[in-house]
Amino acid sequence: MGADESRPEFLRQSGYPVLTAMAGARKKNGDRRRPAGGPSISLCCGVLLSLVIGFSAIGFPGQAKAAEEAASEYAVKAAFLYNFTKFVEWPAAAFVSEQQPFFLCILGADPFGAALDAVAGKPVGSRKIELRHLKAAEQAGTCQIVFVAAGEAWSGNRLLDGKAILTVSDAPGFASRGGVIGFVVVEGHVRFEINPMAAARANLTIKSQLMRLATIVKEGE
DSSP states (O other): OOTTTTSOHHHHTOSSOEEEEOOOOOOOTTOOSEESSSTTHHHHHHHHHTEEEOHHHHTOOOOOHHHHHHHHHHHHHHHHHHHHHHHEEOOGGGSSSTTOOEEEEEESSOOOTHHHHTTTTOEETTEEEEEEEESSGGGGTTOSEEEEOTTSOOSSOTTSTTSOOEEEEOSTTTGGGTOSEEEEEETTEEEEEEOHHHHHHTTOEEOHHHHHTSEEOOTTO
16 A cells, blocks of 8 residues: 555545644543544544645745744645535535635635635635635625634624535634634644534535544534
């Protein structure tokens, strides 16, 4: 088996060059949330979520160490956003027409910089990703993914409930407060939580491969 074939499917389908995928064990003490799936999930999470992506793949110039670390974190998150499109299914009603692009929207201040530009134009089925920047949640009606900036107020925003929108954020406790996917950083590695109830409200189907690699949270926890 080749090196590429040994990676989890999520990594093999990534459009980004992955330079390193390091295993990391989940901390069990004090973690009341449960991972979905079988006994091998901790290792799978560690392999997937310890992604290190080369700056050259995203196009960052040389910067001070702190700035590079921030850029690296958001490069990884941008890669995850694109990969989520491969493991989430949207209903046909989520699109105005067959010609509509796949809208990936940022609500609030954009923390990605050039990293997210790398996914613009990439395919999602027969559609191409188009980036949009929103000033208010009311503008999100035609979006398929909305990344909610950490500075935005969020308490299970009912403006988006019932709409087929994958809401994602790195704001603390985002998934437990009604978002679908929340990024967390654990020991320097980007990981993610999924709120299945929020996904169901949005009429989204999240494939089992992605569910097994997430920490499953319930609202209010």
